Amino acid sequence: MSNDREFGFSTRTVHAGCRPDPTTGARALPIFQTTSYVFEDCEAAAAYFNLQEYGNTYSRIMNPTVAAFEERISNLDGGAGAVSFASGLAAQSAALFTMLRPGDHVIASRALYGGTVTQLKHVLGKLNVGLDFVDVDDIDAWRNAINENTKVLFAETIGNPGGNILDIEAVAEIAHAHGCPLMIDNTFATPYLCRPLEWGADIVVYSATKFLGGHGTSLGGVVVDSGEFDWSNGRFPVIADPSPAYHGLAFHETFGVYGYLMKLRAETLRDLGAAISPFNAFLLAQGIETLPLRMTQHVANAQSIAEFLEADDRVGAVSYPGLASSKYQDLAEKYLPGGCGAVFCFELPGGREDGMKFIETLSLFSHLANVGDAKSLVIHPASTTHRQLSDDELAGAGISAGTIRLSIGIEDADDLIWDLGEGLGALQ
């Protein structure tokens, strides 16, 4: 029998979820590129479909390679388990869809990734779910926005792209006082820099496409659940009551701490179908093996570059929360002692025209719509990632026409600073 030692974070990044294959002895995570699985007998097949036993039925719902990736991330976050999806947005919508029904209400931070803002506004709106955006820094605003139909509070650990840091503990307390879970998008911090479940959050979602994978090769998303939220508190009949979509099964009563995850997988993933491919899950699990090493270099580079930009007269405000000048310094020390991630913005006083010229002058930063790659990336949010937002919404997310977003990679910091210097030098 193995021992019961509590292994450290780095050990778990390479081992959690991936035991040597019992049949072949393969040490690497095998890629089970199969749609379906042969049943041992009819009784086993029935037991799997009835969720009475842990068994593989169909890769839209579960797959051994995908499961290894899910266990790895849930282990690193300290959750009861995880369910992964084809993308971060698919994971996020499934997490919400599982707990919401028409007439419900959601409260979200105003400082979110533009794609998330669009998803919340338009998809939830179509499903007749009410929505209020609040100033992420205003704790009273979170409290005041709650009404009798509110089902979940949602924010990012580090806001995209404004660098706002959520006071997780304070907002979790408000959520729990009203019988609601707090759901956090932890994409920018990763579990290496912050584990929101340890601060009272109930559900964590990721775009694994970003730092978890780190290589920019694969889309994927994941939902991690603490297993500790009481879905039977009277506010969530959609989870606690017998489900018409699963022959009357009451997921929380029957599966306890695993109730939400079982419903997320056996109903939402089954029915909405945004399954991750086994190959992507393999690549993302492989990426996680170097997460601590990469994040250390990401945050060290980001800190150096943020300090370089802040010291340059040609640059306006720099949003990196790790700067001594940041209003988030106290929250950063509390929630992100290992560093504030590697995505932040700065302002070019010349606005849109200078923004475009700056980006076109860079030769080491790639101009593209992603973050969290090992390679450094740059984009102009107002014309790309946050294009669907109104001017007011842009301002609420801390974006202006002259905002440039950087995602700092793991190259040599000196080379990145040289490239940014070339870009600034091209401005009049």
Added chain:
Amino acid sequence: MTAVDMAKYQDPEVIRRTLAMKRVAIVGLSDNELRASNFVGRYLLRNGYEVIPVNPMAEMILGQTSYASLRDIPGPVDTVDVFRKPDAVPDIARDAVAIGAKCLWLQYNVISEEGAEIASAGGLDVVMDRCMKVEHARYLGRMHWLGFNTGRVMATRDG
């Protein structure tokens, strides 16, 4: 109510020792196949355990003869697995001691310090706020097939 020291009743060594014993009486086993107790009973039966239902409201559950109380069960019992309200546990614990069971296992949310102390004083191991199905799947089964966090980290082939 004072908080129960759960770690004392969730010792992995005790859990593994208990899972190795195969004769399990399930107190409060329901014949409704949507109830958690029925899921656990069915799972244990399919994974090599002998399951003895203890439920005065039924004669047969999962194809096994059901008994009104632990004391009515013929022959020895290794583990007494409890799906009842916490205030029923002290009496069940006394019965478990009387029939010479080896472990009193209290399922999720079946929290009874008094019952645990009675069983411990009678020489039984006690597991509390844990599920036999989940723990079997964690150590011996397929919990990792569905993305759950088993908490188990190992690099050997037979782990």
